[in-house]
Amino acid sequence: MRRLFTWAFAALMIAVTTGLMVVNAQQRPGAALIAGDRPVTEEQVRNRLQTDGWSDVRIYRDGQYFRVTASKGGETSQMAVDAQTGRLGGNNDDDDD
Secondary structure, X not given: OHHHHHXXXXXXXXXXXXXXXXXXXXXXXXXXXXXXXXXXXXXXXXXXXXXXXXXXXXXXXXXXEEEEEEEEOOEEEEEEEEOOOOEEOOOOOOOOO
């Protein structure tokens, strides 16, 4: 009986670990600018950035993304925010390497 319990517990742990790996693999990449993985508005993005200390926030829509240019600490940065999830998008670097 004890051996059966041990095997059942081991199988349960494998199932839980596999499930967690699947869930982690399905999560969308990119840090959440606005938590919730729900659609966001330009106003929400602007308010969040200004709350976080960004100034001179300029936003334009580019398909699924909001393209953002903003300044903080004397540095100007560009970023892409996924309008469907509120997460920061892929690398928006246009350097000619």
